[in-house]
Amino acid sequence: MAETVFDSVVATHHGEIFRYLRRLSWRASEADDLSQETFLRAYRAWGRLTPDANVRAWLFTIASNVYKNHVRSERRRHAAHATVRATRPELDLDGPEEEAMAGEMRSLTQAAIRRLPLKQRLAFTLRKLHELDYDAIGQSLECSPESARAHVFQALRKIRTTLNGHAMPLTESTR
Amino acid sequence: MTSKPTMCVAIEPDLIAAATGEATPPAAERVDAHVATCAACRDDFARYRAIDHAIGALRSTPAPAGDAEAARQRLIARLADLRSRIVSYRVAPTPLGPMLMARSEQGIALLEYLGPDGVSGSRLLQMADVEAHEGGAELESFERELLDYRCPRTRASPRTWASRPRSGPWPRPCATIRCRSSCRATASWAAAVSSSATLARASI
Numbered sequence: 001m002a003e004t005v006f007d008s009v010v011a012t013h014h015g016e017i018f019r020y021l022r023r024l025s026w027r028a029s030e031a032d033d034l035s036q037e038t039f040l041r042a043y044r045a046w047g048r049l050t051p052d053a054n055v056r057a058w059l060f061t062i063a064s065n066v067y068k069n070h071v072r073s074e075r076r077r078h079a080a081h082a083t084v085r086a087t088r089p090e091l092d093l094d095g096p097e098e099e100a101m102a103g104e105m106r107s108l109t110q111a112a113i114r115r116l117p118l119k120q121r122l123a124f125t126l127r128k129l130h131e132l133d134y135d136a137i138g139q140s141l142e143c144s145p146e147s148a149r150a151h152v153f154q155a156l157r158k159i160r161t162t163l164n165g166h167a168m169p170l171t172e173s174t175r
Numbered sequence: 176m177t178s179k180p181t182m183c184v185a186i187e188p189d190l191i192a193a194a195t196g197e198a199t200p201p202a203a204e205r206v207d208a209h210v211a212t213c214a215a216c217r218d219d220f221a222r223y224r225a226i227d228h229a230i231g232a233l234r235s236t237p238a239p240a241g242d243a244e245a246a247r248q249r250l251i252a253r254l255a256d257l258r259s260r261i262v263s264y265r266v267a268p269t270p271l272g273p274m275l276m277a278r279s280e281q282g283i284a285l286l287e288y289l290g291p292d293g294v295s296g297s298r299l300l301q302m303a304d305v306e307a308h309e310g311g312a313e314l315e316s317f318e319r320e321l322l323d324y325r326c327p328r329t330r331a332s333p334r335t336w337a338s339r340p341r342s343g344p345w346p347r348p349c350a351t352i353r354c355r356s357s358c359r360a361t362a363s364w365a366a367a368v369s370s371s372a373t374l375a376r377a378s379i
Contacts, residue, residue: 014247018242018246023233032245035246035250036246036249044261047312102232105225106232106233128234131234153188156191159226160223160226
């Protein structure tokens with residue numbers, strides 16, 4: 001019985017959690033491992049989840065914790081090279097020439113997100129890429145909604161600073 | 176490093192919020208009024224809008240479907256493996272001492288009288304390839320079945336372990352209990368615990 005319910009949780013949420021972890025790690029194999037770990041942890045804790053719990057926010061919480069642990073262990077492993085590699089994202093940015101500048105902007109933004117401090121990166125990704133509200137983000141990151149909002153704004157400031165000096169495509173909406 | 180005017184510093188949080196669609200209407204109005212007269216903040220606003228635009232594009236860029244689907248298939252395989260190993264248990268105080276009742280996801284059951292070390296000394300926790308978790312509601316029906324066996328439903332009073340007579344050991348071996356149990360206690364657990372001294376104690 002529990003299997004059926006949890007199977008439907010996997011069917012409903014796995015794609016989004018995988019995308020979240022992929023955005024954080026940018027490597028499919030890493031996101032694969034981390035999403036598996038997330039759902040295996042969720043399965044073990046499934047019986048303790050209250051009926052009125054927000055399953056989506058709960059899964060994001062677990063995924064964030066799994067990712068944080070992963071980053072900590074990676075830091076320990078690569079203490080000398082603190083992973084500031086500007087890995088090229090795996091997204092397909094090929095497109096018509098008029099898209100080139102916007103594509104470069106996306107690429108630079110991705111790289112800037114990747115360089116954010118961990119908590120800001122998590123808060124920013126949850127808010128801006130997965131559109132969770134600040135209450136849920138606070139729950140996921142074990143901080144207040146106000147702190148979550150502050151993390152997101154700090155992240156935006158840092159991204160803007162990182163992109164200083166780069167030409168930005170000023171679309172109609174930015175003028 | 177140039178320092179910003181105080182007004183520009185003060186309005187920056189609202190400016191970021193307005194540029195990224197998170198400002199309240201009054202804050203957005205304040206920003207509109209300010210950027211109309213401040214070229215530096217107008218430029219900042221435009222840059223934040225451009226960043227927000229790029230983020231919107233990232234948001235709508237899906238992860239390659241093949242990656243996610245392959246990951247889901249691998250997860251399903253690992254979940255199946257976990258389900259075959261995960262065992263819930265609880266401990267009931269019985270007249271013969273604390274008894275550990277365990278049940279796997281597949282309905283395989285185990286009874287074990289605990290020694291002085293309690294759960295930490297149980298055979299269940301020593302078994303390789305078994306993930307034991309303290310359980311709750313899912314074991315209630317199992318406990319009820321055992322109580323029904325020990326004390327058939329001829330009594331009107333509620334059945335509890337504490338109400339068992341201290342004398343009069345269980346008349347049938349524990350193996351029979353397993354066979355009677357409707358939760359499909361089966362030979363695989365019997366094989367797992369066949370060498371268990373504690374099982375022998377449970378067979379009194």
